Amino acid sequence: MNKIILSSFTLLFLVFGSFIPNNKNHIKDKPTIEFTEFTLKNGLHVILHEDHSVPLVAVSVLYHVGSKNEEPNRTGFAHFFEHLLFEGSKNIKRGEFDDYIENAGGANNANTTYDRTFYYEIMPSNQLELALWLESERMLHARVDSAGIETQRQVVKEERRQRIDNRPYGSILEETMKRVYTKHPYKSSVIGSMEHLDAAEEKDYKNFYEKYYVPNNAVVSIAGDIDVETAKELVAKYFASIPKGKKVIQPNVLEPLQTGEVRDTVYDNIQLPAVVQAFKVPARGNEDYYATKMLFTLLSEGESSRLSKSVKDEQQKAVFVGAFPLDLEQNPSVALAFGIASMGVEPLELEAAMNQEYENVKEELIGERELQKLKNQFEANFYTQNSTIAGIAETLADNHVYGGDANLINTEIEKYMEVTREDIQTVAKKYLVKENRVTLYYLPKK
Known part of the structure; x- marks a missing residue:
């Protein structure tokens, strides 16, 4: 459920290279990817990889929330927030999130699965602080209000029409998963249903945001042209003061054993x-x-x-x-x-x-x-x-x-x-x- 087309996402991966191994056919010769990791007091886990081969930096935030974390009558929330959290924040005007990145010469995207929501920016390395500020704004006080909700509700409904309802074979995954699972929330569609999108109210979205988009349910991973010590200071500057949320408990549903086709x-x-x-x-x-x-x-x-x-x-x-x-x-x-x-x-x-x-x-x-x-x-x-x-x-x-x-x-x-x-x-x-x-x-x- 990418925010922009997948081909652009793939192109970024191909262009912004990091290391190329000398011998692809011998694992024993592969280079080791060095990294530093630590956890802030508010529970945010941080992973840093320093690589000066190109003057670029990738800043990503993984929230451990996907469609499996949703209520049966409110499906599609994680994917909805993939879109909604680009609306802006207390300090970012509506619609300006992407402008900051584009004006700095960067690119960004996001995707949602059954298990996670993932945001990232690829920026010139001298714009690391900007990317961290943007992601901290998204985590701390995103715009979760009626105006943004109504805008993105229509966007997601149209996406559903294009990707699933009106596309030949588009419903294969949705139709299959609801027959594979009888109890586990994997049976729900990642994009959600039209009925649930229409029925959800502002309070439902705010509760979901406050529950899952918290530092103790997230991982900040940064790779590229950084100085590790400087990156640590910047991460602390923008994320350490964000309050810890309630503990997120992942679903623990035992799917009954299937005994017949x-x-x-x-x-x-x-x-x-x-x-x-x-x-x-x-x-x-x-x-x-x-x-x-x-x-x-x-x-x-x-x-x-x-x-x-x-x-x-x-x-x-x-x-x-x-x-x-x-x-x-x-x-x-x-x-x-x-x-x-x-x-x-x-x-x-x-x-x-x-x-x-x-x-x-x-x-x-x-x-x-x-x-x-x-x-x-x-x-x-x-x-x-x-x-x-x-x-x-x-x-x-x-x-x-x-x-x-x-x-x-x-x-x-x-x-x-x-x-x-x-x-x-x-x-x-x-x-x-x-x-x-x-x-x-x-x-x-x-």
């Missing part, structure tokens, strides 16, 4: 049928997580992946087929597989072809060469994510929140390198089973 049909404004399959898998960092993630990369990453090569290219039963895990924080997480049928191909045929690829992975060990290719892909992704100051800032914050250890930025790749062919076969047999699956047929409306 869930099947359903969704009718959409589409021309070609689609098959959607959702498997419950381990949450981020849990046992089997790394092998499961490699399994779904094997199935779908690139044109030579199992699903693409067989179902799309050889059998020509799909014009598109893919799979990906959502990397959710709490158990169980979800991995999706979906295919759009070729003209004249029935959904049942496409489903059978996809299922056969799962059976192949369960029945036979993947080849050594295929495993090495997988490890090369993860290694490349590791370096891509951590070859930019923006990527480093985000990874440090994510690792602290989800893994409890920011240093996973240096060590987590080793967990992928330890995965064996047998591990991948084991998780395929464990999770790619009918009893662990939700299957949806997306069919054209009459």
Whole structure:
């Protein structure tokens, strides 16, 4: 749910580089990402990475609040605040937040997921203080008033129309998640419902802001052309006086064990049928997580992946087929597989072809060469994510929140390198089973 288009976000990552490793194929030779971290008295955790390769600095703030933290009758609040907190503050006039950044030669963005809301600025390094002031204003006294709420309510409703309601296959994730989960709040849409957006009142938004957008529920992560000691002083200057909020308790909902396949049909404004399959898998960092993630990369990453090569290219039963895990924080997480049928191909045929690829992975060990290719892909992704100051800032914050250890930025790749062919076969047999699956047929409306 990015504030601006994803391609711009990706372009920033590519342009504002940090380190480039000498040897991408040997993890043992990878450079260590050094960082300093500390916690202010108000509970704000701060992570600093110093890198003078480019005269830029990435300032990010991760709030540990996503759609899973919302009330069942007030969905979409975290995503709504992604927009609302650009409205300004007590000391920033309405609509001027972006102006400060653009006038300083910087760029900014934000995104919301099931588990977090993430804001960042990429600035010339001499504008570090400006970025910290802006983020402290957002945390301390943002404009949460009727004028901003009504403006952003219309913006978010229009975004929902464009991304979900009026886009072919746009509701796939929403329709799938509400069938995968029966109790856990992951069943709610990140963008929320029109009904809840209309029903919410100003007091509802103020309560949500005061509960979750507090220093003890946030991580400030800064990477780039900084002096660590100076950065510490500036962070203290702008954030230390912000009052600590009430302790935020993350939801602890036990999702009932699924004992049989869930099947359903969704009718959409589409021309070609689609098959959607959702498997419950381990949450981020849990046992089997790394092998499961490699399994779904094997199935779908690139044109030579199992699903693409067989179902799309050889059998020509799909014009598109893919799979990906959502990397959710709490158990169980979800991995999706979906295919759009070729003209004249029935959904049942496409489903059978996809299922056969799962059976192949369960029945036979993947080849050594295929495993090495997988490890090369993860290694490349590791370096891509951590070859930019923006990527480093985000990874440090994510690792602290989800893994409890920011240093996973240096060590987590080793967990992928330890995965064996047998591990991948084991998780395929464990999770790619009918009893662990939700299957949806997306069919054209009459």
